Amino acid sequence: MTTTVRAWAAPGAGEPLEPITIVRRDLRPDDIRIRIAYAGICHSDIHTVRGEWGDKTYPIAPGHEIAGEVVEVGSEVRTFAVGDRAGVGCMVDSCGECEACADGEEQYCTGGVVWTYASTYPDGEITQGGYSQEIVVTERFALRIPESIPFENAAPLLCAGVTTYSPLEHWGIGPGSKVAVVGMGGLGHMGVQIAHALGAEVTVLSQTDRKAADSKRFGAVAHRATADPAVFRELAESFDFILNTVSAEINLGDYLGLLRRNGVMVNVGMPSEHLPMKVQSLIGRRRSMAGSNIGGIAQTQRMLDFCAEHGIAAEVEVISADQINEAYDRVVNSDVRYRFVIDTDTL
Helix, strand or coil, X not given: CCEEEEEEEECCCCCCCEEEEEEECCCCCCEEEEEEEEEECCHHHHHHHCXXXXXXXXXXXXXXXXXXXXXXXXXXXXXXCCCCEEEECCEEECCCCCHHHHCCCHHHCCCCCEECCCCECCCCCECCCCCECEEEEEHHHCEECCCCCCHHHHHHHHCHHHHHXXXXXXXXXXXXXXXXXXXXXXXXXXXXXXHHHCCCEEEEEECCCCCHHHHHHCCCCEEEECCCCHHHHHCCCCEEEEEECCCCCCCHHHHHCCEEEEEEEEECCCCCCCCCCCCHHHHCCCCEEEECCCCCHHHHHXXXXXXXXXXXXXXXXXXXXXXXXXXXXXXXXCCCCCEEEEEHHHC
């Protein structure tokens, strides 16, 4: 037996999202059913449904920033009960056997990670995401949402929050660290808050000064407009760590020049362009260039608990389902502060 629920989905690549119904599987023994309260809009949703990241099977109901309440549990579920606050992020399953899974880094699973939407389970079930009334997921891939974080502010933490938290934790950012965050969008505004709460001295690097007041409000000590080339001279060799959150073409050499000896620049944005880099930018100061992809389930839970402890949440604009397509255009035009979240009662 399955359950049919309302959702919004793209019927084809580049086509506007529209209301449809999708099927959720009946609970397996280790599954929970979550009634979704809010679902965040991530730029990856837009890339995926518009066909910018390769061919997919349509229709696609996107959404991997999901927050709601458990309404049903399978017979073998031990970690969740009906009425619990729960969330789902970018993954809903993995092989559970490879080295990455054993290390609690399921996002790097080599045996077959299953993404929350536009992905396929080993049995052939195609995943559909959080722009829907409900989702069914194994309890191993569900997160506990702390009581102190409202659902609408918690939802974006399941992607934007952990995407920025993970590299900051992995590279040991803390008191005494000098961190630059490139970009002040959905990812950047989380990176600033988290790095500040970890004890780092944070500078925001953005194209303009338009969001300078917000940068300071989120904990940055400075906000510098990179449209002014003097910034790269004045800040040369200033930072231990640069978190690049933008999914656009930038001059990597300019930014690498801002790193101190042994500094690292970590990229969490995914630009479609190929970004050239001169290896001399690394060799001269033993700098490193790296990437990071979301976080494992255990790390995502640590992030949620950390945010609750430090009063960190995503700043959101709540929209109804009939505003999704407009919101997509606004995200592409950087016209959101700082994350759109869909009220799923409006589906």
